[in-house]
Amino acid sequence: MKNKVTVISHPLIQHKLTLMRKAETSTAKFRTLLKEISLLLAYEVTRDLPLKTETIKTPLATMEAPVLAPDKKLVIVSILRAGQGILDGMLELMPSARVGHIGLYRDPKTLIAIEYYFKVPHDVDKRDMLVVDPMLATGNSAAAAVTRLKLTNPVSLKFVCLLAAPEGIEHFHEQHPDVPIYTAAIDQQLDEHGYIVPGLGDAGDRLFGTR
Ligand SMILES: O=P(O)(O)OC[C@H]1O[C@H](OP(=O)(O)OP(=O)(O)O)[C@H](O)[C@@H]1O
Ligand SMILES: O=c1cc[nH]c(=O)[nH]1
Numbered sequence: 001m002k003n004k005v006t007v008i009s010h011p012l013i014q015h016k017l018t019l020m021r022k023a024e025t026s027t028a029k030f031r032t033l034l035k036e037i038s039l040l041l042a043y044e045v046t047r048d049l050p051l052k053t054e055t056i057k058t059p060l061a062t063m064e065a066p067v068l069a070p071d072k073k074l075v076i077v078s079i080l081r082a083g084q085g086i087l088d089g090m091l092e093l094m095p096s097a098r099v100g101h102i103g104l105y106r107d108p109k110t111l112i113a114i115e116y117y118f119k120v121p122h123d124v125d126k127r128d129m130l131v132v133d134p135m136l137a138t139g140n141s142a143a144a145a146v147t148r149l150k151l152t153n154p155v156s157l158k159f160v161c162l163l164a165a166p167e168g169i170e171h172f173h174e175q176h177p178d179v180p181i182y183t184a185a186i187d188q189q190l191d192e193h194g195y196i197v198p199g200l201g202d203a204g205d206r207l208f209g210t211r
């Protein structure tokens, strides 16, 4: 499991990601695309969820049918703000998942992540945790979020994003070699302001139309 990065390179994801990257893509379209991609990411990220069987009756017969095994299943933690875009899509696929929020913003000068909000369900220690944020740039935000969330003792932890920079992957795995990263793409590098290049710009601003 050490230093594991999975690039989810499904053609539908790659096509939609290209549309998201385009500077002319509207806020409404950007939001819809992120939601659609998140459904596809969720499908891949939950591939190893354990199953058990239960006896059910179809209109024709009784059968042993697969259902998700644990009573307490997933908790999805959104890193505010932009994590909300992935959360929306994932909740459509997994409407019973519990949800946590961690509010972080990057100080524009130091690029250090500053926490301003934290709330997770009381029973996260019985749940598998997906931490979601579209962007892994320096990795400061994701690493700080996971450091904080590890204190809540989730059963397991995965980090899910849309775009990752090589620098961010390295920094994140220096601090959390045990936490796998799932991403739709790994871009070239960071620019001097800590933005992913070629990237898609500021995910939060594009999602909420704040710029
Ligand atoms: O890997 P890092 O260098 O930490 O950068 C990534 C972070 O930057 C963005 O959030 P931002 O700070 O812009 O906050 P916002 O979501 O409220 O816009 C993004 O959503 C990540 O949380
Ligand atoms: O490229 C980047 C880097 C950090 N945060 C973003 O939203 N985009």
Ligand SMILES: [Mg+2]
Binding pocket: 202, 203, 204, 205
């Ligand atoms: Mg932002």
